[in-house]
Amino acid sequence: MAKNITNKTLIDLHSCMVRIRRFEEEAGKLMEDGKIPGALHLYVGQEAVAAGVMAHLSNKDQITSTHRGHGHVIAKGGQFAPMFAELYGKSTGYCKGKGGSMHISNMALGILGANGIVGGGPPIAMGAAFSNKFRKTKQVAVTFFGDGASNEGSFHEAANMAALYQLPCVFVCENNGFGEYTRQTNHQAVTDVADRAAGYGMPGVVVDGMDVMAVYEAAEAAIKRARAGDGPTLLECKTYRYYDHVGVRGMGLTYRTDEEVDAWKQRDAIHSFEALLLKQGVLTAKKIENVYARANDEIKEGVAFAESSPFPTTEDLLEDVYFVGAAS
Amino acid sequence: MSEALKDGPRMLPYVSAITEGVRQVLQEQDNAFVAGEDVGQAGSVFGYYQGLLDEFGDRRIVDTPISEKGIIGLGVGAAATGCRPIIDIMFMDFLGECMDEVANQMAKMRFMFGGGATLPVTVLTMAGAGMNLAAQHSQSWEAFLAHLPGVKVLMPSNAYDAKGMIIAASRDDNPVFVVMNKMSLAMQAEVPEEMYEVPIGKAAIVREGAAFSIFAMGRMVHEALAAAKTLEGLGVDCEVVDVRSIQPFDSETAVASIKKTHRALVVHEAVRFGGFGGEIVAQLQEEAFDYLDAPIARVGAPFSPVPYSPALEKLYIPNAERIVAEVKKVLGI
Ligand SMILES: Cc1ncc(C[n+]2csc(CCOP(=O)(O)OP(=O)(O)O)c2C)c(N)n1
Numbered sequence A: 001m002a003k004n005i006t007n008k009t010l011i012d013l014h015s016c017m018v019r020i021r022r023f024e025e026e027a028g029k030l031m032e033d034g035k036i037p038g039a040l041h042l043y044v045g046q047e048a049v050a051a052g053v054m055a056h057l058s059n060k061d062q063i064t065s066t067h068r069g070h071g072h073v074i075a076k077g078g079q080f081a082p083m084f085a086e087l088y089g090k091s092t093g094y095c096k097g098k099g100g101s102m103h104i105s106n107m108a109l110g111i112l113g114a115n116g117i118v119g120g121g122p123p124i125a126m127g128a129a130f131s132n133k134f135r136k137t138k139q140v141a142v143t144f145f146g147d148g149a150s151n152e153g154s155f156h157e158a159a160n161m162a163a164l165y166q167l168p169c170v171f172v173c174e175n176n177g178f179g180e181y182t183r184q185t186n187h188q189a190v191t192d193v194a195d196r197a198a199g200y201g202m203p204g205v206v207v208d209g210m211d212v213m214a215v216y217e218a219a220e221a222a223i224k225r226a227r228a229g230d231g232p233t234l235l236e237c238k239t240y241r242y243y244d245h246v247g248v249r250g251m252g253l254t255y256r257t258d259e260e261v262d263a264w265k266q267r268d269a270i271h272s273f274e275a276l277l278l279k280q281g282v283l284t285a286k287k288i289e290n291v292y293a294r295a296n297d298e299i300k301e302g303v304a305f306a307e308s309s310p311f312p313t314t315e316d317l318l319e320d321v322y323f324v325g326a327a328s
Numbered sequence B: 001m002s003e004a005l006k007d008g009p010r011m012l013p014y015v016s017a018i019t020e021g022v023r024q025v026l027q028e029q030d031n032a033f034v035a036g037e038d039v040g041q042a043g044s045v046f047g048y049y050q051g052l053l054d055e056f057g058d059r060r061i062v063d064t065p066i067s068e069k070g071i072i073g074l075g076v077g078a079a080a081t082g083c084r085p086i087i088d089i090m091f092m093d094f095l096g097e098c099m100d101e102v103a104n105q106m107a108k109m110r111f112m113f114g115g116g117a118t119l120p121v122t123v124l125t126m127a128g129a130g131m132n133l134a135a136q137h138s139q140s141w142e143a144f145l146a147h148l149p150g151v152k153v154l155m156p157s158n159a160y161d162a163k164g165m166i167i168a169a170s171r172d173d174n175p176v177f178v179v180m181n182k183m184s185l186a187m188q189a190e191v192p193e194e195m196y197e198v199p200i201g202k203a204a205i206v207r208e209g210a211a212f213s214i215f216a217m218g219r220m221v222h223e224a225l226a227a228a229k230t231l232e233g234l235g236v237d238c239e240v241v242d243v244r245s246i247q248p249f250d251s252e253t254a255v256a257s258i259k260k261t262h263r264a265l266v267v268h269e270a271v272r273f274g275g276f277g278g279e280i281v282a283q284l285q286e287e288a289f290d291y292l293d294a295p296i297a298r299v300g301a302p303f304s305p306v307p308y309s310p311a312l313e314k315l316y317i318p319n320a321e322r323i324v325a326e327v328k329k330v331l332g333i
């Protein structure tokens, strides 16, 4: 493990991953119980990526997320109560119930939206990075996207422009091996999405996305580089989603084996990190238990808040389509 | 067909009618193939290509990357050079990714080439709200497409039409969009086993009436029928016309209906402003002004993106109640 990492950072990384996992497990249950409508794309299995990258960002830095966005939102500072409220479609949600799971956003936290459009994020992050450079701030924009999204033209155009203009942008590809039900080998001829970076004139880095420290360190380098004005990086994190593409069990298609899922679970980011932290004496079993207990309390409160919140009303329907008021 | 059903009508859900239509087209046309995201092994996220990969193999059921511009381009290029592609765009909203390929290439190529290219390409795509899928997975963009000279646009409201339109579209030598509805997938209708076409450019009168015409598109046909039933109780005898073919539009059937009823309403799920209903109203006042006894009413979605919250989506999507209310307004009852 890298030397100069404080125990606090290690503990934060751990609790971030636990909070994401518990939120997602609960959201999945609520969906199966029919309490949350629509489509939930859950992040279970990929927690190390959001936690490891976001550890280097402040609220001022921006991210764009994906349809599988809850983990990014939580790692970027999202609170459970307005998140659950959004999933319930309540007016107290992060988007007043208008966006739902696929569009969770919060400008104050620098979250430029989850996205229902695969590949929707990279051009927006590139634009935010352009703005950061234009306004001469030290902000960095990070875009998360999947292996599947790396086949959209939008990714390629954004990557080229970010490199051309040397923008403070980091492209984080979460390669979980599938775009929906299609295995990576059936949707692209490259094994490493990071190889594509060379075509645009930026470094491409491959990292084990099940190892939160590896993600943390690689992201640190990429974000430092961006912040220093040295341009974008493409960081590919090899990871895996434990649940189905949508929901928990999904459509019941057979596109992967239980053995494959189990093999990835053997390398679970949270469990292996816990083993490490226990061994190093950073955490005790009791303290780990407390992390879960706190997350569970947060869930309880968040769900209660969501359930007791009002639904939006007719008036809300036509609001927020345009900005109305004095121009700034 | 099962023994028990042998003598009854052959009922099929919309989703299976799509499968059957595509299967028969693939059997009929050697150079037809299906290409799109998760169409093969997964059989489409809506399930309508189930079994086709096993039956036809991966030469003819082609899983593509998530690259809509590439997918439509594949259809255009292949159609121009001797294939008859059936292109799948999972959600109609994703046409945003490939609007250039649709609007600037597919729609114009034949014209720009002075008639030199023929593009027998069919695009199947899924529209409509109602599943809490929010602003980017629920839209009805048929008016976008109908505005493009060079493409045809069909909207099957039922299983019979879904199959017949897919067959008609695939046999047509032009780009044809079949805009299907995700809320209708389980809806059953009588569907003959043999191949048949639903003629492109022909509306269907799905309920005859003498006092009021309701022109409906896609899933709204069923809301219009429910409204007509309610209105019948109020003594208003409604005719319901399933527009079906958006481009070309069957103004003849529409005008004939107006000549009979003298009053009308148009309804679609798309945003009312700039929706296809406005075109229908314009054509009717041009061609049947003297037969109109009242302004033609329009029902459509409000001018906002499709909201996620079930509470808002319910308010958003046009329904029978709103049709009834508008008809009553026109009639002053
Ligand atoms: C433009 C567009 N095309 C297709 C889809 C349908 N879709 C939703 S998620 C998904 C798979 C995305 O794969 P990937 O980028 O690898 O992300 P993952 O789901 O694996 O996290 C697809 C095809 C979409 N939402 N937007």
Ligand SMILES: [Mg+2]
Pocket: A146, A147, A148, A174, A175, A176, A177, A178, A179, A180
């Ligand atoms: Mg993926």
